[in-house]
Amino acid sequence: MSERADIWERRIEAAVPKLPYGLLAFSTLGATLFDADHAAPGPTLAIAAVTLVWLLLRERLPAGVFVAGLLVCAAALSTRSPVFGFFVFSGYIVLDGVPGAWKIPPLVVTALLGGLSQSGGWPIESPALFAVLAAVNVVIAGTMYAAALINEERHAQRQEMERQAGVLEERQRLAREIHDTLAQDLTGVIAQLEAAAQARARGADDSGHLEAAAQLAREGLAEARRSVRALGPGALEGARLPEALEQVTESWSERNGVRAAFATTGTPRPVQPEVEVTLLRAAQEALANVARHARASRVGLTLSYMEDLVTLDVRDDGVGFAHTNGGFGLTGMRQRVEGVGGALVVESAPGEGTAISASVPA
Secondary structure, eight states: OOHHHHHHHHHHHHHGGGHHHHHHHHHHHHHHHHOTTTSOHHHHHHHHHHHHHHHHTGGGSOHHHHHHHHHHHHHHHHHHOGGGHHHHGGGGTSOTTSOGGGGHHHHHHHHHHHHHHHTTOSSOSOHHHHHHHHHHHHHHHHHHHHHHHHHHHHHHHHHHHHHHHHHHHHHHHHHHHIIIIIIHHHHHHHHHHHHHHHHHHTTOOOHHHHHHHHHHHHHHHHHHHHHHHHHSOGGGTTSOHHHHHHHHHHHHHHHHTOEEEEEEESOOOOOOHHHHHHHHHHHHHHHHHIIIIIOOSEEEEEEEEOSSEEEEEEEEOSOOOSOSSOOHHHHHHHHHHHHTTOEEEEEEOTTSOEEEEEEEEO
């Protein structure tokens, strides 16, 4: 995906959650100014106000509860004026937190409410027209649902292809690095040792060849150490794990405009480098997931030093999700943590935020 297309996709994703507010305002204005004869404006404005409050509670409610309440409000508004058919469309765009097939009932209800508004509102004056329009809306809703499933599958496939391409590119880079440095140095060491053996067999001085072999070995070791440092996280360069995590947290908070706090419990002590790298990568992946999916207002990271464990907890107050097997990010995080003998626990539910805990041996 090009950079410009990616920017537009992010803008659209950011605008979609705000669309129901605009549709509610537009529908309320139209119903009260241009359709006052259909229903008294007082009750209509009262129901619209309740709907607005319900929209504001979206982040605090489980996805299923929020969608059900929103459809009740939409139904009440639709009986006041058919102009609220514009707002009814919100039922199609608030289902991101509803899992799988549970999206179907809200889609059908939204389609029926759309048919009600399009046929003239309540009371139904032409049942046949309502039935036809409702059926058409149900078909459209089903098509939208099927298209969404296809898009999700394609997105997952694209992510997998990008991940595999990244892995292949990194392997090729490492292969070139090894070939251009370590392999050449080792070849030189072998050549010098063979020359030293030949010189010794002839009774000649072999010290020059041995010194050259030692120098090549030292250079190869230095190059290997530089390569290892290049593979390691830059945040750990010259910093302990708590300081590195605090730096990552602050940078992420400034970059994403979300409040994030880091705290340490217990007495910090040195741990194995691979453990430090694992916990730092886990924090970075968890924060990246919050930025991409959670729509959170607060994030908290806690690094806990216990007797035989070091634990990193990352909690957010975002929208959560209904299952914890996750995508490639969580899978990679779990594999990395288990690779050093640790365990990863993910707790989440729609509307209740997400908590990730990575525990590794100290």
